[in-house]
Amino acid sequence: MSVKTSPQSRARPRAATEHPSGDPRFSLIDRTLKRFSFQQDALIEVLHTAQEAFGFLSDDLLIYVAHQLKLPLSWVYGVATFYHFFTLTPQGQHNCIVCMGTACYVKRAAEIVAALQQEYQITAGETTADGRLSVSTARCLGSCGLAPVLVLDGEVLARETPESALERVRQHLAEHAGGAKPETNGAGVRERNGIESNGGIHEPI
Numbered sequence: 001m002s003v004k005t006s007p008q009s010r011a012r013p014r015a016a017t018e019h020p021s022g023d024p025r026f027s028l029i030d031r032t033l034k035r036f037s038f039q040q041d042a043l044i045e046v047l048h049t050a051q052e053a054f055g056f057l058s059d060d061l062l063i064y065v066a067h068q069l070k071l072p073l074s075w076v077y078g079v080a081t082f083y084h085f086f087t088l089t090p091q092g093q094h095n096c097i098v099c100m101g102t103a104c105y106v107k108r109a110a111e112i113v114a115a116l117q118q119e120y121q122i123t124a125g126e127t128t129a130d131g132r133l134s135v136s137t138a139r140c141l142g143s144c145g146l147a148p149v150l151v152l153d154g155e156v157l158a159r160e161t162p163e164s165a166l167e168r169v170r171q172h173l174a175e176h177a178g179g180a181k182p183e184t185n186g187a188g189v190r191e192r193n194g195i196e197s198n199g200g201i202h203e204p205i
């Protein structure tokens with residue numbers, strides 16, 4: 001399956017307006033818009049920047065991006081909800097994504113989700129009451145040979161069991177109790193032991 005990022009591939013003229021809030025984070029989005037000359041095909045890049053700047057894609061952000069790229073809001077919303085990497089709700093301080101694609105599912109991914117849900121008293125897609133951890137699922141993270149796969153704050157964890165996954169999350173939260181998030185690469189994803197991930201920017205199987 002292929003997904004087009006815009007109904008038209010040609011560049012569009014620059015939008016004239018800037019966000020009226022004056023929030024400096026919008027200047028990061030504006031910079032990306034300028035870097036790509038306001039081309040509609042840069043939609044995913046712009047959404048990436050918006051999410052990195054704000055943590056999630058609010059309605060206001062989607063409207064702003066749609067306006068600046070002169071795209072229908074429905075189109076921007078469709079792209080933002082199609083890709084697992086994007087989130088439309090505020091996330092916790094730490095983020096754990098469990099792949100529930102076929103390869104991972106048959107290797108106990110559902111049990112990993114259940115273990116996390118029981119430990120942190122949330123269901124997949126939710127954030128703990130203290131805002132420390134968000135748990136979500138994805139259909140396929142594009143690393144099926146490493147199943148079951150988790151992405152914990154951008155770090156790809158491969159071939160975990162429910163027990164080992166739970167322990168990894170516990171350790172991670174303990175190590176970062178001060179609140180600092182580990183650094184990621186430019187795509188928001190760290191590589192570990194030669195494992196690389198596209199952070200869920202993929203086409204679902």
Ligand code: FES
Nearest residue numbers: 099101104143144
């Ligand atoms: S099914 Fe999990 S990485 Fe593909």
